[in-house]
Amino acid sequence: xxxxxxxxxxxxxxxxxxxxxxxxxxxxxxxxxxxxxxxxxxxxxxxxxxxxxxxxxxxxxxxxxxxxxxxxxxxxxxxxxxxxxxxxxxxxxxxxxxxxxxxxxxxxxxxxxxxxxxxxxxxxxxxxxxxxxxxxxxxxxxxxxxxxxxxxxxxxxxxxxxxxxxxxxxxxxxxxxxxxxxxxxxxxxxxxxxxxxxxxxxxxxxxxxxxxxxxxxxxxxxxxxxxxxxxxxxxxxxxxxxxxxxxxxxxxxxxxxxxxxxxxxxxxxxxxxxxxxxxxxxxxxxxxxxxxxxxxxxxxxxxxxxxxxxxxxxxxxxxxxxxxxxxxxxxxxxxxxxxxxxxxxxxxxxxxxxxxxxxxxxxxxxxxxxxxx
Numbered sequence: 001x002x003x004x005x006x007x008x009x010x011x012x013x014x015x016x017x018x019x020x021x022x023x024x025x026x027x028x029x030x031x032x033x034x035x036x037x038x039x040x041x042x043x044x045x046x047x048x049x050x051x052x053x054x055x056x057x058x059x060x061x062x063x064x065x066x067x068x069x070x071x072x073x074x075x076x077x078x079x080x081x082x083x084x085x086x087x088x089x090x091x092x093x094x095x096x097x098x099x100x101x102x103x104x105x106x107x108x109x110x111x112x113x114x115x116x117x118x119x120x121x122x123x124x125x126x127x128x129x130x131x132x133x134x135x136x137x138x139x140x141x142x143x144x145x146x147x148x149x150x151x152x153x154x155x156x157x158x159x160x161x162x163x164x165x166x167x168x169x170x171x172x173x174x175x176x177x178x179x180x181x182x183x184x185x186x187x188x189x190x191x192x193x194x195x196x197x198x199x200x201x202x203x204x205x206x207x208x209x210x211x212x213x214x215x216x217x218x219x220x221x222x223x224x225x226x227x228x229x230x231x232x233x234x235x236x237x238x239x240x241x242x243x244x245x246x247x248x249x250x251x252x253x254x255x256x257x258x259x260x261x262x263x264x265x266x267x268x269x270x271x272x273x274x275x276x277x278x279x280x281x282x283x284x285x286x287x288x289x290x291x292x293x294x295x296x297x298x299x300x301x302x303x304x305x306x307x308x309x310x311x312x313x314x315x316x317x318x319x320x321x322x323x324x325x326x327x328x329x330x331x332x333x334x335x336x337x338x339x340x341x342x343x344x345x346x347x348x349x350x351x352x353x354x355x356x357x358x359x360x361x362x363x364x365x366x367x368x369x370x371x372x373x
Contacts (some may be wrong), residue, residue: 034218036110036168039085039097040143040207041175043116043348044225047085048076050103050116050136059135060136060345063115065313069338069351070287074328079117080312080338083349085112087358090167100146110168111150113143118201120176121196129196131183140175140203144210151214162215170211171224174222174287176200176266180258181227185236190254197262212280221270222285223263226292228255231311232347233320238318249295250309263288291358292297294342294353301356304340312341312350 039045043061051062051074051280059076060066066074070081075081076099086096089109097112098105117135119126122142126133133139143164155161180193208219227233229251237244246253263286270284294301298308310320312335313327325332327345335341339352349357 034092034167034169035093035094036165037085037094037097037171038091038110038147038148038168038216039112039114039171040140041114041173041222042118043078043114044174045083045085045112045114045171046076046078046099046116046118047097047112047114048099049101049112049114049138050225052099053075053115053136053138059116060326060328065334066328066345068334070282076116078348079344079351079354080334082354084354084361085114085360087355088169088171091358100150107150111147113146114175115143117178118143118175119179119182120200121179122203124234126179129183131179131188132184133178133182140207144207147211147214155214158215162196165215166217168216168218170216170219172204172207172211172219172221172319173285173293174224176204176262176297177224177227177259180262184255190258193258194261197265198370199343200262201265201269204266205273208270208273208282211279217280219280219282220285221266222260222287223266223281224259225287226251226259227347228252228259229291229295229309230347231309231314231321231343234309234319235317235321235323235346249292259288285361286364287357287361290357290364291339293360294356298342302339302352303342307340308342310341311343311346312338319346 040120051059054328061074061076063074067077068080071077089096094109096210097110100111100113115136115138117133118138118140119133120140122139123133123137151161155164179196183193184190184195204221208221211219229249233252233255237255244252244254246256263302267284270282274280274282294303295308299305307320311327313332314320314322315325315332316322327334338344338350344350344354
């Protein structure tokens with residue numbers, strides 16, 4: 001029954017996706033299916049936690065032109081505007097999720113625990129592998145501890161928490177790609193990164209178990225993106241060896257195969273979790289194929305086909321990206337029309353691309369599963 005109710009929610013979401021971004025706040029009443037959202041993850045979901053952890057102003061996403069398209073100022077979101085979680089909230093008739101680190105924030109409709117740069121594995125575990133987490137010590141484990149503290153302060157008992165969260169949606173990721181990114185850019189081989197996959201997936205699976213302990217009945221677990229198609233990786237691992245790239249999109253095959261390997265293990269873990277928790281709806285969100293769909297339909301979707309792997313906010317090189325001149329640094333220009341670009345700053349995508357990814361995810365869920373009211 002939980003699956004059917006969740007699918008009914010997905011259909012309702014799909015029919016509301018024709019809103020204009022500027023008028024998104026004018027959506028009607030929230031859905032009766034869920035009244036709160038709890039988000040965990042890293043930079044593709046952070047709505048302002050890292051910039052509050054690091055208020056010195058050194059965080060790149062804390063400065064303009066981040067946020068220029070929708071908010072007209074930087075909010076800590078690593079894009080020019082809205083993220084997938086923002087579209088999820090708007091389509092549910094809920095306000096944008098406030099970051100957990102925002103003092104005095106209204107958390108009546110949920111909390112965003114995601115932190116830019118976060119890893120799935122604890123930083124101590126990575127350090128034992130000689131891998132440093134350069135931006136934050138707030139791993140998924142820490143975010144889950146934040147959640148536990150939050151619920152322990154707002155629920156009177158486990159039963160009370162379960163009742164409060166019966167109509168909540170838990171978004172557990174995307175997370176894990178930073179673990180591999182830090183490993184690879186700090187000299188680890190693809191094979192060494194692959195050896196990390198069971199631990200990374202295990203940390204995510206443990207996260208699902210922990211949210212279920214607090215009464216979660218609807219959990220979405222996104223997979224990793226095909227980051228071998230992102231300007232950051234294409235620049236960092238650029239090579240004259242043509243066999244390193246796939247023929248269709250000119251993405252780095254070994255990097256994308258690592259994402260595929262992670263996603264396969266994650267889906268296996270989700271299947272096991274479903275068996276262990278039959279009363280909980282756990283859905284895998286296929287970010288990987290959603291992104292490839294955008295690449296395959298780029299011209300039809302209005303993107304500049306000559307710039308589908310170039311950063312909008314960047315400078316230099318084949319991918320308009322320089323490893324030492326990131327977006328928001330002085331002298332780094334922004335493309336005149338972000339809606340024509342998929343990538344925003346080399347590792348994150350534009351608001352328009354996030355919207356299309358969200359739409360693909362909703363449609364893809366419906367085409368795979370039977371629907372009843």
